[in-house]
Amino acid sequence: MIVNFDNAATTYPKPDCVKAAVYEAMERYGGNAGRGGHALAAATSEAVYSAREEIASLFGAEPENVVFAMNCTHALNMAIQGIMTGGGHLIISAMEHNSSARPVAKLAADGRITLSVAEVYPEDEKTLASFRSLIRPDTKAIVCTLASNVTGQILPFRAIAQLCRERSICFIADGAQACGIIDVKLSDGINILCTAGHKGLYGITGTGLLVTDGSFPIAPIMQGGTGTDSMSLRQPTLPPESLESGTVGVIGIMSLKAGAEFIRRTGTASIFRHEDAICRRFMHGLSADSRITVYRSPAARYVPIVAFNVEGMTSGEVAARLAEEGYCLRAGYHCSALAHTMLGTENGAVRFSPSYFSREEDAVRLAELIKKL
Amino acid sequence: MSAALPTVRGDNMNKCILEMPSYTYAQKAEKLLRSKGIPSDIKRRSTGCGYVLHVHTDCRAAAHMLDRYGIPYVLRENGGSP
Numbered sequence: 335m336i337v338n339f340d341n342a343a344t345t346y347p348k349p350d351c352v353k354a355a356v357y358e359a360m361e362r363y364g365g366n367a368g369r370g371g372h373a374l375a376a377a378t379s380e381a382v383y384s385a386r387e388e389i390a391s392l393f394g395a396e397p398e399n400v401v402f403a404m405n406c407t408h409a410l411n412m413a414i415q416g417i418m419t420g421g422g423h424l425i426i427s428a429m430e431h432n433s434s435a436r437p438v439a440k441l442a443a444d445g446r447i448t449l450s451v452a453e454v455y456p457e458d459e460k461t462l463a464s465f466r467s468l469i470r471p472d473t474k475a476i477v478c479t480l481a482s483n484v485t486g487q488i489l490p491f492r493a494i495a496q497l498c499r500e501r502s503i504c505f506i507a508d509g510a511q512a513c514g515i516i517d518v519k520l521s522d523g524i525n526i527l528c529t530a531g532h533k534g535l536y537g538i539t540g541t542g543l544l545v546t547d548g549s550f551p552i553a554p555i556m557q558g559g560t561g562t563d564s565m566s567l568r569q570p571t572l573p574p575e576s577l578e579s580g581t582v583g584v585i586g587i588m589s590l591k592a593g594a595e596f597i598r599r600t601g602t603a604s605i606f607r608h609e610d611a612i613c614r615r616f617m618h619g620l621s622a623d624s625r626i627t628v629y630r631s632p633a634a635r636y637v638p639i640v641a642f643n644v645e646g647m648t649s650g651e652v653a654a655r656l657a658e659e660g661y662c663l664r665a666g667y668h669c670s671a672l673a674h675t676m677l678g679t680e681n682g683a684v685r686f687s688p689s690y691f692s693r694e695e696d697a698v699r700l701a702e703l704i705k706k707l
Numbered sequence: 708m709s710a711a712l713p714t715v716r717g718d719n720m721n722k723c724i725l726e727m728p729s730y731t732y733a734q735k736a737e738k739l740l741r742s743k744g745i746p747s748d749i750k751r752r753s754t755g756c757g758y759v760l761h762v763h764t765d766c767r768a769a770a771h772m773l774d775r776y777g778i779p780y781v782l783r784e785n786g787g788s789p
Contacts, residue, residue: 574729
């Protein structure tokens with residue numbers, strides 16, 4: 335028996351429509367998108383464009399502003415390095431995943447940018463004040479996760495976006511734990527949305543997205559073949575191709591299209607409601623045990639993630655014991671040095687993260703099992 | 708990126724080739740024009756890499772529409788080879 339409660343890492347299982355899309359892509363879209371004019375290339379190119387349209391519709395973007403990436407880390411690197419070329423001041427939150435924190439730390443260590451880290455509080459007003467206090471005349475961008483991958487806390491991203499808009503600062507959002515679970519649109523004030531394709535959007539692994547409103551030009555971090563203007567040694571300047579050098583991953587892209595269609599049909603409100611109910615049942619199951627600490631505050635809002643620890647055991651020991659019973663949960667630091675430092679979880683934590691396909695009865699059984707550890 | 712329309716008038720202006728910056732923009736332009744009743748076809752450029760849009764009926768209207776929607780293109784007069 336395998337029960338996956340590690341969906342914040344990557345969702346499993348995938349919807350049937352995603353599996354079918356992968357098979358169809360293997361069967362029908364064997365050309366190289368945006369290259370060549372023969373029937374196979376044309377069919378593949380049309381299919382990839384249709385995926386751009388579907389994803390653009392999901393986030394309120396234009397199709398040409400949907401850039402396919404390998405994963406969210408890739409998209410964030412493109413956005414951060416592409417915007418901060420030429421230097422400037424950048425602010426991140428204290429909840430950022432290493433996918434943001436490491437690229438900005440590297441730029442800062444190399445002396446190419448200056449960096450500030452905004453504290454995050456359960457209360458949105460205090461978090462917002464923290465960001466506001468750090469803005470300087472040379473602040474070029476704010477990078478902020480929409481929801482923490484450790485605790486699931488939703489950050490006040492619409493208010494932060496408003497801060498950015500008032501000061502012509504580029505707002506780069508990490509939507510890895512939010513997209514597909516809460517409604518996210520560029521009209522929320524996000525200039526560049528980076529997200530994984532294989533988490534809440536239910537695509538296969540190896541997929542990610544950068545979706546931009548086009549208001550801040552993004553310098554490519556990689557150059558190469560784009561299928562156009564091939565006799566020029568200069569990289570094209572227009573997205574998406576300017577940011578998609580090399581052959582795109584057609585099978586993954588078609589899985590992502592199917593995942594986006596699944597989200598649209600099901601609705602983020604329905605998905606959130608289902609997963610949130612499972613989290614609440616899980617936390618209710620744990621609540622009677624004083625040895626268990628759950629990292630949630632009544633003052634904050636959360637996506638369906640529950641981080642916890644069991645007194646007297648390391649997070650790794652807890653996850654290993656649960657794995658023996660077939661439960662998949664993630665222990666340790668979740669690639670989030672800043673978040674765990676802020677939480678004071680020096681031994682990490684155990685993370686419970688359901689998906690739309692998870693069942694309440696499994697969460698209840700898991701809680702019972704944890705109490706017996 | 709868009710070019711001024713040629714001053715030549717007549718039947719030839721019903722057809723033209725629009726050079727597009729990428730397949731993505733070619734697809735976007737073709738769909739937009741089709742929705743406005745202006746048929747066109749995406750073709751591979753006859754020389755080099757890239758994509759063009761063959762407009763069959765009303766070049767002026769097609770160019771106007773792409774300008775209006777901010778879709779970049781370069782006009783090749785009267786179907787001349789790009």
